Amino acid sequence: MSAQDLSTVMSTPEANVSEFTPSIEMVTTRKKRPRPADLHTETERMQQTRTAVACDACRISKTRCDASRPSCAKCQKRGRRCLYPDKDPSSVFEILGGKILKAIEDQGQLIANLSVQGGLSNNSTNGHPPEPHDLHVDETGDEIEAHSRKDVLSTPITASDDILKWNVFPADEPIRTLPASVFSAKMNPYSNEISHLSPERILELRDIYLSKFEPLTPFVDNETFDDFVLEVLRDGLKDSVSSCFVLSIFALAAIWGNYPEDERRFTSNAENGSPTRTVAVPEHRFKESSIYFAMAQSRMSYALQDDSLLGVSCYCLMGSWYWYNFEPVQGWKMFRTASMLWETYHQKQTLGGSERSQQELSLEQRLFWTCMKAECEMRYELPNLPLCTLQDSQFSFQLPSFPSEAPTSRLFVCHARDRRNCAPTAFYYFLAEISLRRLLNRARNAATKLSPNLDSSGARMVAEKFTQLEEQLQRWLECLPPCLYFNLPPDSLPSEAEPELVKLMRERYVEVRELLCRAFLYICVHDHATQLTIPQRRLYGAKASLGLRLNAYRIETEKPFYRHCGSWIACRVRFNHALCLLAAARAKNLDTESTKFIEIPINWQDYVIKVKDRLDTWSDQGGGIEQLSVTLSWLASQSF
Structure with a gap:
């Protein structure tokens, strides 16, 4: 199965089945069998698509009725009173039958779509492909889709503070689980330092990022990344969005550990000097990473003014760095800004109507989902944060496609073996x-x-x-x-x-x-x-x-x-x-x-x-x- 196939199978179903391939949710959404009461209500609501096919007399005698009004030919010939029922008893079955036939036709079309070169391209994403919820009597298709893309403010069973309100727990908890300090940024002790990267270290950091971080969240265009790395190797760092992008990646690469190592170690207690265990980032990693991050921060204005997807990527990378350093709200700010930049980019492209490459369309989709997932994830534990605005976007909710092979620059072929081996799995995981x-x-x-x-x-x-x-x-x-x-x-x-x-x-x-x-x-x-x-x-x-x-x-x-x-x-x-x-x-x-x-x-x-x-x-x-x-x-x- 190729990455394109999985993107097809797992795509979000929303608009015209004939134009889109099925998603994992189209497979996963269980249709609820209508109850008799629901069918009766639905029959009353729906306009009849046909008249009763036989009068009462013809039904009883099981003879063919021409359904003429006010009297059919048989009753007129026999001099009988011709009566038709107010409601067609078969209409309930006709409604269900029509839905079943429609579902079969849709499934046939979906299978046909799957057979066309592993699925259709993303060019036909003007609408929202539908999910087959025709028999779902509790919610409409729009309601189900809304519940799928939107998170809620809070529930009794999710966030820690909500669970502590269960009536089996004491009402007077001793301390708030989220202190005000969480909303403040930590001080960067290396904010004034500058690092001069050697070509060897640049390539090392590139490989660390591509092999350890990027497979987990593939929202960076790696060909563009390689172009910028070449630019840094050739001309050095500049005051530009591309240098902000590269430095943000290097900050993550420098701080990242080795899976699945236990990173606990002993350190001296600051108060009494006794040994204590910590999972703090080792100083050499933290220092190098913090310097790169501070250098990227000094170029954030270029990312904010950027009208391409590069600025969006910069803020996503910075948000990830903050999360790694246990600064959840600071990370949320970065992803929130990334969402705003994405929306600005999307509106510009919608109004401009210019042709874009499949590569750029895929990146737009990946960044959309990355931003929305990140904001929803943080609100899972911090429900008082505002809702993600992207969930109300008019953007087509089809999931991103990925290349069948991981693209890589010829210059860096020898450095990308690990990523090429894990790329398909990373794409599947993302979807x-x-x-x-x-x-x-x-x-x-x-x-x-x-x-x-x-x-x-x-x-x-x-x-x-x-x-x-x-x-x-x-x-x-x-x-x-x-x-x-x-x-x-x-x-x-x-x-x-x-x-x-x-x-x-x-x-x-x-x-x-x-x-x-x-x-x-x-x-x-x-x-x-x-x-x-x-x-x-x-x-x-x-x-x-x-x-x-x-x-x-x-x-x-x-x-x-x-x-x-x-x-x-x-x-x-x-x-x-x-x-x-x-x-x-x-x-x-x-x-x-x-x-x-x-x-x-x-x-x-x-x-x-x-x-x-x-x-x-x-x-x-x-x-x-x-x-x-x-x-x-x-x-x-x-x-x-």
Whole structure:
């Protein structure tokens, strides 16, 4: 399977099926079977596409009726009174039949599209390709698409501060999990220094970026990058957007570690000199990277004024650097600015109507998804940040295509072996992760319906939605290409030689699956009035138990001390997993009927302690991690 094929299979379905190839979400979206009441309502609403084919007399005698009005020929000949039913009994089946035939025709067209050179090009992206939700009676296609692309302000089961509001936790938490200092930038001690890069170091940094960072987020045009590297080798750094771009990449490359190394080390405590463990970036890496980053910052005005995609890339790179250094809000500012620059670029191109290369179109798509994913990711834990404006963009939501082979400059052929080997997997990961992000947005939207006061009927409606999302997640899993296959959690542990992209894909899957189960834990924990039926308690308890097993699995299998751009968010998510284990234990101690069927992992306290140790180790990096550690210690002392 080529990268173009996967882009076709995983593309976002939105407008005319005849013009677009199917997406992973078209495969994953489960159509809900209409209930009789829904069909009756729909039949009344819809205009009849045909009259009744037979009068009552002809129906009873099973003779052919010409359906003439006011009397058919048979009744007129026999002198009978000719009566037609007010509604055609077959109209319900006709409606469904038409939809089924339409779905079959659409699927035939989709298969035909797939056979045309591995899928159509991105030139025909004037509309939004549709998803086959014709039989989905709860939501319209527009509503489903809106829930896929948009995140929500907050839900009772996502952000740490929202989970701490569950009624099994004390109302007086000892400290806020997000201090005001998170919103301030850290001081760069090397902001006034300048580095003179040697040609050898330039090539080393280039290779580090292409082999270690770029496969995780392929939003840089590598041919353009190589051109700029040649420019720096030939003419040196300039006050330009291209030099800002190169320096931003070098800042990331210089600070990046080696997967999957445990980066903990001992250092002296500043107060008493005793040895303490830290995962701070080694000084030589941090210094070199900080110098490059400061040099890039001095050229940010050129990136801000740039009207191409280069300025967008610069701010995405800077945002990634801030995240690596546990400055989440500063990183969000960069991605927010990148989104603004992308929107400006897109509006200019829309009005100008000039021809652009497939390479540029692909980069535009990749940067769109990179910016939107980054903003949504940060708002997952900081829901008070403003919504991402790109989710309301009129940009076609088709996913990006990628070259069948990773392009590389002839001059650097000997330096790009690692990237050529991992490029297809990186493209697959990028597309699959975007599709999973859309499913996660739908899950978060469904979670807004959760309430501490749900009755049996309300709980059933929410449960049906989450069960549907579970089915979509299973379809997503079945569509993964072989290069991203992983041992299925929680029953199978990951392989020892698991590649980094496979690890990230597996962890993304667990994140979504656990969140879907967390909804059932919330329902069970808050059912103090015993409004759930016994079958509901049994079913929801089983799903909540699976979620707790996934919490334990994620804590056990993660590489917690390998540093990457998502390490800050990972600390908070693991804190949330520990909160779920604590919530279940505290609810079980209340001995309510709704928690009778919840099974907590036997050694659940050990997993909470592991999270506590993790937070302690990362606490000197800032970002509010120390506050998480204090809060978890306080809760654990009341629960163990």
